[in-house]
Amino acid sequence: MQLDQTHVAIRVRTLSEIGDLALVLLHRYPTLLLIGFFWGALPWAIANGLLLYWIPITESQYGLDDPEARWQTTRYITWMALLVFLQTPAAGVITTIYLGQAVFESSPSWKTAVADARKQLGRWIRFLGLRRLAIPAMVIAGIRLFQPWDALFDVTIPIVFFLAAIVIRASRPFLPEMILLERCPTRSKNPNEITLSKRARTLHRPSGSDVGGRWIVSGFTLSVIFAGLFYSLVWLRGIATGYWNIGLVTLMVLYPLALWTVGGLSVVVRMIAYLDTRIRLEGWDVELAVRAEAMRQFGDEIEPVVGQQSVVSSSGSQDNARSNSKTSVAPAGGAT
Structure with missing residues (x-):
């Protein structure tokens, strides 16, 4: 494995280039959404x-056009969007690991990505499921099963969850990559070891305003993509069946499908933004070039000269990288 000949060119990118590269990766690796993300999202x-x-099933018995049904439909739409928003980082665990492999390997393995996700199950459930409020929100939704609409539970609490999630993600936007790819320990007795909190400070604080601005623009763009995708699915259903009214298929199939598809795209965009942030702050492209030359000259890796952690160690382990140092890979720019 030649670290300076990656399948995703390691260079600084603008936000528009990040979006373009995300589409290129989805074209080159269509299984990112068709297999990886939807497999991870299926349990959720x-x-x-x-x-x-x-x-919607209960309200459809009385007609979804009824004024009372509209409140319940709004309740369903709000909670479904909130849950998918909170669950997307956890649902994208396998996809994130697979993308870590795809940077360096011509044929990344879903089997390896799934096995890696299972090994870290307890860790990412704790951070991405509990601390990022996905599971707590599901508990609230479970408590409200078959209960009538209530302003506190169906308006105030979803807003509170949404705002809290924004604050939490803004403080550590690349937490999934640090957990899954860099594998930073939560605590360490060794003061020289880079823990998760130390890594978050060095990666997030210097780029806070830039990453925050990108996150806002990306969120708005993804919302527009969701609206276009959802109405396209509704239009296709109307053309195919001649039925244009909002029904159970629209609410229970097309709406969640559009939400999860955009969620999968957001995972790819976040991963590329993470790589771009490392390049801007830590000169990761220079580090890879130096380590690659050291491997060619001495047959082994040297300690990283820039940055604290390496994606290589998580996308196959450093020992695996050494054992495959003679493997032929395509030149950089395979996905540019």
Whole structure:
């Protein structure tokens, strides 16, 4: 494995170039969404159905055009969007690991990505499921099963969850990559070891305003993409069936499908933004070039000269990188 000949060119990118590269990666690796993300999202989607599908099913018995049904439909739409928003980082665990492999390997393995995700199950559930409020929000939705609409639980609490999630993500936007790819320990008795909190400070604080601005623009763009995708699915259904009214298929299939698809795209965009941030702050492209030359000259790696952690160690382990140092890979720019 030649670290300076990656399949994703390691260079600084603008936000528009990050979006363009995300589409290129989805074109080159269509399984990112079709297999990886939807496989990771499937348990969450099933849980959401069990928690929320009773609302449209119950209201459809009296007609979804009824004024009372509109409040319940709004309740369903709000909670479904909130749950998918909170669950997306956890649902994208396998995809994130796979992308870490795809940077360096011509044929990344889903089997390896799934096995890696299982090994770190407890860790990412704790950070991405509990601390990022996905599971707590599901508990609230479960408590409200078959309960009538209530302003506190169906307006105030979703807003509080949403605002809290924004604050939490803004403080550590690349937490999934630090957990899954860099594998920073939560605590360490060794004062020289880079823990998760130390890594978060060095990576997030210097780039806070830039990353925050990008996050806002990306969120707005993804919202527009979601709206276009959802109405395109509704239009296709209308053309195919001649039925244009909002029904159970629209609410229970097309709406969640559009949400999860955009969620999968956001995982890819976040991963590329993470690489770009490392290049800007730590000169990661220079580090890879130096380490690659050391491997060619001495047959082994040297300690990183820039940055604290390396994606290489997580996308296959450093020992695996050494054992595959003679493997032929395509030149950089395979996905530019």
